[in-house]
Amino acid sequence: MPNEQQVKAVDGISLEVFEGEIFGIVGPNGAGKTTLVECIEGLRIPDRGKIEVLGMDMIRGGEKTRRRLRRDSGIQLQAGRLPDRIKVLEAVDLFASFYGRPVSPIPLLRSLGLGDKINSYFETLSGGQKQRLFIVLSLINDGRLIFFDELTTGLDPHARRAIWDLVEEIRDKGKTVVLVTHFMEEAERLCDRVAIVDQGNVIALDTPANLIKGLDVGVTVSFSLDDTSILKRMANIDAIKRIEESGGKVVVYCSDKRGVASVINTLTESDIGFSDLSIKDPALEDIFISLTGREMRD
Ligand SMILES: Nc1ncnc2c1ncn2[C@@H]1O[C@H](COP(=O)(O)OP(=O)(O)OP(=O)(O)O)[C@@H](O)[C@H]1O
Ligand SMILES: [Mg+2]
Structure with missing residues (x-):
């Protein structure tokens, strides 16, 4: 919809809303x-x-x-x-x-x-x-x-x-x-x-x-580490897509549950202390970020 500044706010949307939904x-x-x-x-x-x-x-x-x-x-x-x-x-x-x-x-x-x-x-x-x-x-x-x-x-x-x-x-x-x-x-x-x-x-x-x-965003495993050297080993595992670390807080993006098992095995087999372990199935928010990116919009 062009307006005075010629912004196309909506361009070629086609959708149908069903009654009662x-x-x-x-x-x-x-x-x-x-x-x-x-x-x-x-x-x-x-x-x-x-x-x-x-x-x-x-x-x-x-x-x-x-x-x-x-x-x-x-x-x-x-x-x-x-x-x-x-x-x-x-x-x-x-x-x-x-x-x-x-x-x-x-x-x-x-x-x-x-x-x-x-x-x-x-x-x-x-x-x-x-x-x-x-x-x-x-x-x-x-x-x-x-x-x-x-x-x-x-x-x-x-x-x-x-x-x-x-x-x-x-x-x-x-x-x-x-x-x-x-x-x-x-x-x-x-x-x-x-x-x-x-x-x-x-x-x-x-x-x-x-x-x-429909979108292969996988499962995330989050935990805290004092010593992050172990992350290098994790990065080589096939079923791990991405690792994010900030201030000892780690999020590992796994393509499937095998990746989750590998992360936990790697953690438990090492002597490095970890805490706050949690596993999260993908949610709509992950799909949203994956499709629209991480950049803030104007
Ligand atoms: N009256 C207007 N004059 C100029 N630009 C406008 C006007 N209304 C909307 N826009 C522009 O059209 C685009 C879409 O705006 P819109 O309000 O539909 O976004 P939105 O998806 O509802 O965003 P939000 O999540 O921030 O509410 C934006 O780039 C906005 O700056
Ligand atoms: Mg709005």
């Missing part, structure tokens, strides 16, 4: 995720391409169609804003008034831990409480399609887990959820399928399990 979109900063979901939501109009949502053509259908979609969906924007002096319940009532079928505000506020905050001004909420209020606002409409752009950013681990349960309940009611996230654990645990987006393109799309299986 939680569809995840992950990718580095600036990859084009927000631009992509805002096009699907009807908040941005792409220069080219075709977007069909709930059977409606979002581009040729014009503003009338985009308004119809908004009536049947819930949207949590990445950078939501509210006036400082609006009270929590006032904001929820205001958003509820936009829709024909709003859900009951108080139980929804309670389910997001904001039951005690209904008379608080927006400006007095903590960052995580504001984030939860934006989730309430995206769920106040009983829509078929829900979009979350960075669902649990800024939330504590309790709130994050409670919201994961809530999102699963939404999916189990037959609704479709499109979820942009930077938390690979969240995508792995919650999403039925995940698209990895980089530089405006989809570079992988599958179930988390298939993405993990």
